[in-house]
Amino acid sequence: MTVLNEKVTTDYKALIQDNATKSLINRSVQYIKAGYPVHFTGPSGSGKTSIALALAKKIKRPVMLMHGNHELNNRDLIGTFNGYTSEKVVDRYVRSVYKKNETVTESWKDGRLLEAVKHGYTLIYDEFSRSQPATNNIFLSILEEGVLPLYGSKLTEPFIKVHPKFSMIFTSNPQEYAGVYQTQEALLDRLITLHVGFKDKDQEAVIISEKLGLDKKAAEVISEIVDDLRQKFGDRKGAPSLRTSLQIAQMVKMDDIPVDGTDRDFQQLCQDVLGHSVMQGLELSITETNDLILECCRKLKERER
Numbered sequence: 560m561t562v563l564n565e566k567v568t569t570d571y572k573a574l575i576q577d578n579a580t581k582s583l584i585n586r587s588v589q590y591i592k593a594g595y596p597v598h599f600t601g602p603s604g605s606g607k608t609s610i611a612l613a614l615a616k617k618i619k620r621p622v623m624l625m626h627g628n629h630e631l632n633n634r635d636l637i638g639t640f641n642g643y644t645s646e647k648v649v650d651r652y653v654r655s656v657y658k659k660n661e662t663v664t665e666s667w668k669d670g671r672l673l674e675a676v677k678h679g680y681t682l683i684y685d686e687f688s689r690s691q692p693a694t695n696n697i698f699l700s701i702l703e704e705g706v707l708p709l710y711g712s713k714l715t716e717p718f719i720k721v722h723p724k725f726s727m728i729f730t731s732n733p734q735e736y737a738g739v740y741q742t743q744e745a746l747l748d749r750l751i752t753l754h755v756g757f758k759d760k761d762q763e764a765v766i767i768s769e770k771l772g773l774d775k776k777a778a779e780v781i782s783e784i785v786d787d788l789r790q791k792f793g794d795r796k797g798a799p800s801l802r803t804s805l806q807i808a809q810m811v812k813m814d815d816i817p818v819d820g821t822d823r824d825f826q827q828l829c830q831d832v833l834g835h836s837v838m839q840g841l842e843l844s845i846t847e848t849n850d851l852i853l854e855c856c857r858k859l860k861e862r863e864r
């Protein structure tokens with residue numbers, strides 16, 4: 560279980576906010592205040608989770624983070640009996656009298672959703688469409704009736720009322736991604752779905768440079784190579800994301816690699832970090848992949864680190 564609350568200090572540079580991102584977060588705060596759950600959808604690495612975290616921070620309530628997966632079930636969400644506690648009292652105060660009192664009780668542990676609903680946390684349900692639609696049905700009761708049904712929990716109450724400060728932020732990858740279930744219309748219908756796409760190469764260069772403290776020109780070279788390859792994907796999925804650019808930038812900084820398209824170490828780094836997604840996405844052989852990445856590297860003029 561992951562609970563983040565206001566006391567946790569995050570890197571203030573974690574999310575570099577351009578005007579579009581700022582506006583997206585501000586609008587989302589208003590939707591949440593009005594009682595609507597917000598849903599960020601878009602390709603992998605486009606920044607959905609980072610935006611969700613920044614939004615949750617603005618809501619100023621403790622944050623519960625939950626990741627969708629196909630094994631998630633009501634026990635994870637609502638809770639489960641996780642063993643027994645027993646108490647035995649043996650009273651031999653008077654020698655001739657032996658008094659024994661033994662009680663055994665099942666111990667209950669709240670699931671993440673129950674905890675968040677009870678205490679009015681902000682719940683981030685990351686990649687929720689990786690959970691089975693039947694598991695996600697429970698959110699319909701929360702959104703529709705404002706109650707969390709305690710299915711199969713053996714608890715005395717059949718449901719609990721949702722805390723007025725409870726709010727939800729969902730993120731998901733588009734349906735064509737592997738391991739993603741189709742979301743029931745009834746649930747989607749109740750969310751405000753906002754699209755988060757890749758930024759352009761200049762915006763990405765600013766993020767790389769500011770986030771990692773890398774020279775602006777070096778950041779531009781990296782984002783240009785990644786963007787060049789991304790363009791070749793067209794509508795195909797799995798294009799290299801900002802995450803990939805950040806990985807290259809991080810390694811360049813750590814290992815003092817010159818950001819120079821003709822430098823062998825830099826070329827090797829680009830081939831290592833970008834190779835797999837390019838090979839898979841563009842359906843190329845490993846040699847074709849390496850050649851393509853080299854070509855993108857060499858295209859760029861040598862620039863200062």
Ligand SMILES: Nc1ncnc2c1ncn2[C@@H]1O[C@H](COP(=O)(O)OP(=O)(O)OP(=O)(O)O)[C@@H](O)[C@H]1O
Nearest residue numbers: 573574575602603604605606607608609766801802
């Ligand atoms: N605006 C931004 N400023 C700084 N870093 C960012 C920004 N957007 C994304 N990142 C960084 O890019 C990487 C990918 O972001 P994130 O994990 O939020 O994407 P995602 O869309 O949730 O990806 P996935 O679908 O794979 O979970 C992270 O390292 C994140 O810190």
